[in-house]
Amino acid sequence: MLNTFQQAHHRALPHASHDEAAREEFTKSFKGFIQSSLLPGLTPIYNEQVKPAFQKEHGREPADRRDIRSAMVKNLYFQHYASANRVAQEILWESVNVSLDRQLPELLETAKQLSASSKARLDIPEDFTPPRYITALDIHCMPGGYASEVAEQDITAGALYDRGVYLYSMGYMGPENDDMGRSVCNYLRRNKPDFKPLRILDMGCTVGHATLPYKEYFPDAEIWGIDVGGPVVRYAHARAAAMGHEVNFAQMNAEETSFPDGHFDLVVSHILLHETSGKAMPRIFNECHRLLSPGGMMIHADLPPFDLMDPFTQFILDNETWYNNEPFWGAMREMDQVDLAKRAGFAAEAIKFDNAPMAVMEFAGGSDGYSEESATEVADREFTAGEYAPGGGWEVLVAEKELAQEMAA
Structure with missing residues (x-):
């Protein structure tokens, strides 16, 4: 069985040499x-040094x-932490780029063959034209x-992301x-066991x-993944074929797609x-x-x-937001997403925030990911500042559209 903390190889993924793999593992x-x-170390620094100094000054x-x-930005320890975090992010991408550049012609040809076979x-x-909030800067320093x-029928960004995000998530x-997909699917199996969507759309895939x-999980469903990046969508199509899945992909903006009204169940x-x-x-949301x-x-x-969360978390x-080229990270968490869903037309009683425990955490704990007991065990954990997925789970905003008769009433 593959170790949970080894990335599974497939034909579209760059294959690292011994030295390249060593550099990549170092970044992780x-x-x-x-x-x-x-x-x-930031917590005692804040409680014992920074907070008292702030209180004295203000x-x-x-x-x-x-x-x-x-x-905190005036504190040397925090500066050291923030600098190390940024350096780690930059060398992470560079370590993958070395491997990717060496194999790019071969990977481009492989991706074409895989897509053609699907x-x-x-x-x-x-x-x-991708929106400017995506193209104006290199998001998470990628x-x-x-x-x-950078090439005809390019998939470079996709190959870089596939390996890089694995290293980023350690x-x-x-x-x-x-x-994330497995966690949400497990969430649906627990909470909506009779839900059988026939068409599914993944926005920003x-x-x-x-x-x-x-x-x-839904083998009979028609599934689409959309994203504003052409190279990542081409790679996604080839990657799915390499992994034995027939899934549709399109370069499309989630703000305004070309699909007809009422086309998807999920x-x-x-x-x-x-x-x-x-x-x-x-x-x-609209x-x-x-x-x-x-x-x-x-x-x-x-x-x-x-x-x-508490203010320190x-x-x-x-x-x-400040150090990883994620300009909307903080602002998004201050927006009232429930209100946005209401304004889009979802009924207030059909909107909620919930927790979807991380599937990889449940797997590591010996669970199949479907039992309510394992979900509760993971979901009950406290948020920890800096933890990859705080509390061991993903926060999910869930909203259900009214049935036809309710809408008519």
């Missing part, structure tokens, strides 16, 4: 060291994460971002980088890592919302409601809203 271990050894305690940041659709429009094209996405579990996303803008999020059939479900999986997680 370095990130692990930062999380396990440097990060815990005559009050820090009120929120912004107050905490204004004080019966599933791949739609790449000629006149598509060189070139999701949409940059293996916690599981062997196939699909923990990148390389389809979270998309494929839906094909496993619309999902996995860490998409924090990479959109304040103007885009309401449009995405589009979800339009696309859903009566009785259909919308599920957005991400990290928890800030109101579920907010501060730690908000470092992604």
Whole structure:
């Protein structure tokens, strides 16, 4: 059996040489060291040094994460932590790029062959323009971002992301980088065992890592993954074929898709919302409601809203905004997503936040991922500042569209 913390190889994935693999594993271990050894030191630094100094200067305690940041950025230990985190992110991508550049011609040809062998659709429009909030900067410092094209029929960004995000998550996405999709599928099996969607849409799918579990759990469903990046969508199509799945992919904006009204029974996303803008999020919610059939479900999986965390934990997680090219990370967590869902047309009583325990954590604990006991055990954990998925699970915003008769009434 494959070790949970080894990435499963497939034909579309860059194959690292011995030295390349050693560099890549170093970056993963370095990130692990930062999380396990440097990060815990921030709490006593804050409580014993920074907080008392703030109180002395201002005559009050820090009120929120912004107050905490204004004080912590002056501290040498925090500067060391933040610098190490940024360096780890940059060398992570560079370690993969060395391997990717060496194999790019071969990988481009392999991806073409895999896509040609698939019966599933791949739609790449000629006149598509990705939104500026995606192209204006390299999100999470990934060189070139999701949409940059460096070759004909390019898949470079997808191959870089597939390996890079595994290293970024330190293996916690599981062997196939699909923990979020599996976690949401397990959530549906527990909470909606009779729900059998016939059409499923994954918004912001990148390389389809979270998309494929839906094909496993709902093999008869027609499944689409969409993303604004052409290279990641091409790679996703080839990757799915390499892994034996017939899944459709398209370059499309989740704010305004070309699918007809009521076309899908389930619309999902996995860490998409924090990479959109304040103007885009309401449009995405509106589009979800339009696309859903009566009785259909919308599920957005991400990290928890800030109101579920103490200010210090907010501060730690908000470092992604400041140091990892995630400009909407903090702002997204302050938006009232329940209100956005209401404004999109979902009934208030049909909207809720819930926890989907990490499938990889349940697997490591010997669970099949379906039992309520294992879900409760994982979900009851406390949030820990800096933990990969706080509390050992993904926060899911769930909304159900009214049935046809209820809408008519």
